[in-house]
Amino acid sequence: MDLYTISFYMFAVLLLGSAIVVVFSRNIVRAAFALMITLLSIAAFYVLMMADFVGIVQLLLYVGGILVLILFGVMLTNRQISVDIREGAIQTIPAVIVTSTIGGILAGAIWSTAWPMREAARSVAATAPVIGEMFLTTYLLPFEVASVLLLVALVGAALIARRERKS
Amino acid sequence: MLTYTDFLLAMPLFSLTVTVLLIIATEAARVGRARFSQFLAITGLLVTSLLAGLNLRESGVAFQGMIATDAASSYLTILLSLAGIVTALVARPYFEHRDAHRGEFYILLLFAIIGMVLMASANDLITLFLGIELMSFCLYVLAGFERTKDKQNESALKYFLLGAFASAFLLYGIALIYGSVGSTNLDAIARAYAGISNQPLFLLGTAMLIVGLGFKVAAVPFHMWAPDVYEGAPTVVTGFMATAGKSAAFAALAIVMIRTFDIGGSTTADVLALLAAASMVLGNVVAIAQTNLKRMLAYSSVAHAGYLLAGVAAGTAEGFAGVFLYLTAYTVTTLGAFAVIGWHERTNDEGTSLDDYVGLSQHQPVIAAVMALYMFSLTGIPPFAGFIGKYYVFMAAVRADLTWLAIVGVLTSAVSAFYYLRVIVMMYFRERDGEHIPLPRIPVMIALGITAALVIVVGVLPSTVLQLFMPAM
């Protein structure tokens, strides 16, 4: 067992553990911090897959951006901090049955598939230039559409957040 | 890398984008009021449909295989633009009446149409996904456009939560298909299809795609959101998402399932047939119990998703054509019906109940007649558009050895007469005791005129429509 495999399993345990905390924690702040660990672990996976650029972006955007935003939101609406967020009728038993069955089927399918392996995956090379080039060539259209998507998000957010005109 | 052809094939997308940027700019500079945005939007959509019309006889892939333009996608662009124009026409009276007329509406409307056009012309699962997301984001916001109304907020939030849930599955499906094919390009998947169509991983991916798109088209059992969201959203938005949203999602479904996967006769086709039958039965039967017209049409739209799925399940070129023909019929009819509902609705959200339509024919005979026309078309009575759509889809199903599905379809559409005709009975055969509602404003009248005319034209001359998107004839 080399270092690579060890770190893989370590981050896997970390990821699953923290995700469980996110789901089951009754304290919203604790859940948010657990989410940070989850997102960090995912970044670690990207790095392990030699996708350095995606790993960095994950770190920057999700951990540095989105999560901080969530925490700000939680802190600013401070009365919510101690609120027990799990309430109401959640259909636990059917949910557990269907999700675990699907989980089983998925696991079976993934297990039984002969995955195409790429040997080159372990070579260390900077991915950012490749990605950058791809964004401006092959994936130009999706790249532009994604930016349009962000623009929509901006417009939508502005609309929702805007103060209502008094008539 | 990019050539002149790339731009030519993507012209409708560019014209839409330019229009929406113009609107954003004028809105930001506060040059005009919302009315000016409406004018810009309608003009832009007209130009777009013109450009798409020019592309009707072109075909080819653009942007490194990300999108493919052909007669079907260009035709759908025209249809979507039409839906946009009708929506923009009725939106101004509707929102001005409620003191909520804003330029943002047209921005989001056009962005949604961009997403839909991308879906209809996607040649790569990535484009498809981005198109769906672009459309959905706009629809989430539009569903809660009047921010001060709880009902709309609720509708928007529920749509968003479940929509995000569905998108996750869709994306997962795309990832699984990428995992088994090694590409997200539809041409590449089509080439690999014969070899991998029985692979568990690929089938899982297919299942997730069906789930994700099934949510967007509101097919049973992924339809739960539709009644709540359709009822809660502003009526013009409901009309738009029930028609254009469904059209785009079905175009994507047809492209993936029929063109790319060639599912005819496979288990996938059987699964789609199963969903189709479930949607027809549940949608039609539950619609009977509805007393709110918007909610009734929501369940009816679930049923129509079932009929459309029958065309997809046929998996043949005829099924493909049937889906597009049905979409045309369904879109023009339902848009018109929602335009009438939007006109009839009062500012306090009342006036959408079936009882409010009692005796409408007495004080607004023209509107009642037009509404009756839509109801007949939805029921599937010849020679109106709805009948042709059903005929084509059912016959395609019969030819694909799905006779049982066609029988279920015929049976359930007989059931559907019950609730569609109830509207007519209310309007025509009861005494009016409700308030007097003034005639719709000119834009709404134009919208009703366009849709009503198309309901008849599509019904009488379907071949002409068919030749637009099936040039091989």
Place this chain on the structure above:
Amino acid sequence: MIPYAPLIVLFPLVGFLLIALAGWKYRSERLIGIVGSGVVGLSFALAVGVLLEMAALPSDARSWSVDLFPWIDTFTGTAGSFGISVGYQFDQLSILMTLIVTGVGFLIHVYSIGYMHGDEGYWRFFAYLNLFIFMMLNLVLANNFLLMFLGWEGVGLCSYLLIGFWYQKTFTGDAGKKAFIVNRIGDFGFLLGMLLIFKTFGTLEFSAVMSGASVMTAGTSVAFWIGMLLFIGATGKSAQIPLFVWLPDAMAGPTPVSALIHAATMVTAGVYMVARCAPLYALSPDALLVVAVIGGVTAVFAATIGLVQNDIKKVLAYSTVSQLGYMFLAMGVAAFSAGIFHVMTHAFFKALLFLGSGAVIHGMHEEQDIQKMGGLKKYMPVTWATFLIGAIAIAGIPPFAGFFSKDEILWYAFSSDLGSPALWLLGALGALMTAFYMFRLVYLTFYGKERFDHHHVHPHEAPKTMTIPLMVLAFLSIVGGFLGVPPALGGGHIIEHWLAPVFAPAQRTLMLSAHASHTAEYILMAVSVLIAVGGIYLARRWYLEHLDVPDSMAAKFAGLYRLLWNKYYVDEAYDAAVVKPIQRLSDAFLWKVFDMKIIDGAVNGSGWLAQTAAQWLRKVQNGVAQSYAVIFVGGILVVVSALLFF
């Protein structure tokens, strides 16, 4: 004329468009009446011209079909594709039906000019009538099932619009809805029949289907089911058991409508369809047997209800149901031309009777209860005379039209290889009751004491535009039968010879043996005349001479009387057995349980509508969205397992 034949269909459409688009603005009754009747008259004239030219052709060239434009294209172009043209087929059968539709239609249009005088919706009425004629012509002239279905639905639609024409007066939405829903059940049969035909023959063109049928082996279950499904459609449109319930309610419409749509033309569409599909029915004697039995039973069943009704139009409505039963009886014993012959004569005398009843109602200030009439003979002599002619014709007294057609049906019911004495008995029983209730109507209306209120009701004769059509129809009711004088009476039976080529393929498939002797025919003829005379005599005795008999009979057989008076409680049975359960299924089970309770036990009413701003967020959190998500994931499970494990 022949090249212009499709114009027959076009004229009424033009009339409809003119009146519908301009009529509401230029409310000139004169102009609307002239245009409305004129276009139908033009169609009729053209149809006569086409008939004359057709008759001049050799009999094997009398059938041709014209494709106007492709309605639905399929791009595959391979054999068995479902492309369909808008095209019309002209042959001996369709031109005969066209003449009936346009001829009787024209007279009824003229009658309506007087009848609808002063009505607020005058233009609307004529627009609907023209549209109806257009749709009916599509139905009878179509050269494929789909266009026929267009006409089939179209006439239903017009009927629906016209039934509800006077919603303010007598009509409740439920009756109109019943008409439409019952018809939809029938249409469902028709559509499924079409699907099965398409599945079997790969096309919906009549000529191709019929030639395909002529080379098929007889007696297969496919042929039986095609026949049955189409017949379900026919029972809906032609008001046969079990779908007859709508027709009596449809009498709420204006009387010309009852005459045109609910007696002379639309309701015979089912008979026409069976005749048109004769080669298909010939493949399945079992299906024909069902048709014959349903027809025969309906003929008797409806007649029994007609015995006790007091509404003049209701009696005629049940009489129509009963007469349609005869037509199906004829179809069922493969006497196709006899059935069509009866369609024709029935159109004459039933239109006459309805229009006559309209004149009575008109003259009696909208009174329809025959118990409140009596002695009208002296007030409206023309109406009386023509009505009497109609009654004699339907009762089957020679040489009036009804005698020849009805007698021919009874003869075939007895003598055909597919017939039997039992079927004949049904027909004879029906004939007895028909003669009885028709003359009960005549005596109660036109004879005896004047039972109406003289202070308020002043009976008067109808205007000329109404009486002239009555006289024309009366004339036709007298002479119409001579077109079908059987060989046994020394006649040439023009109708049968005319239609023979159309039904030849079906007859070839059935291979029926030659008829029995003339002697038997004479005996049966004499019996049926005796029956008719007996019925009339009985009616005269009870309703003119011994007026106490009906009451004492009603008292004696109170249970039976109540059963008949309440129309065998069929409406109530339908309501309890069909309508209520569907509503309950939808309302209680599928919607409330499936869509609300399972998913969202906490909420009642239509959806969960939040009341305050704080609540909507809470609502989203507490279960509904999660429940939707659980169903959603359940759906995924179904899709995934179906894909992977089947």
